[in-house]
Amino acid sequence: MGIRAEHEIHTRRRGRNLGVGLLLAAFVVLVMALTFVKITNIDFNDLPGGELQTQESN
Template identity: 75%
Template sequence: MGHQRAAFTGVVLMAIRKEHEIHTRRRGRNVGVGLMLAGFVVLVMVLTFVKITSTDFTNAPGTPSLPAATKGTN
C-alpha cells in the first residue's frame, strides 16, 4: 500500500512539476517585455511633461489674447 502511494505521489509530482525549463525561459522573456513597456510608459510621461512645460499656450488657437480681453473689460 505504502509503495503504491509513493508511486502515485511520484506520478503526480511529474505531471504538475511547477518549474519546467520552458517556464524559466518564458519568465525571462516576459520580464524583458514588462521592463520595456514600463520604460515606454515612463518615457511617454516624461515627454508629456516636457512638452507641456516648454510649450507656450498663451497664443494657442482659441485662447483670447491679452489686449482683446483688456478691451472687453473696458
C-alpha cells in the first residue's frame, strides 16, 4: 500500500488545531500570571510604619 498525499481538509484542520492550542496555552499562562500576582501581592498597610501618605485638598 503506497503513501497517499494528505487531503486538503487535514491541512486546514491542523492549522485550526494549532490556533486553538495556542489560544489555550495563552489562557493558561494568563491564569497562572494572575494567580501569581494575587498570591504575591503585598498589602503595604500591614507592614510596620507602612501607612500610606495621602494629600488632602482643602
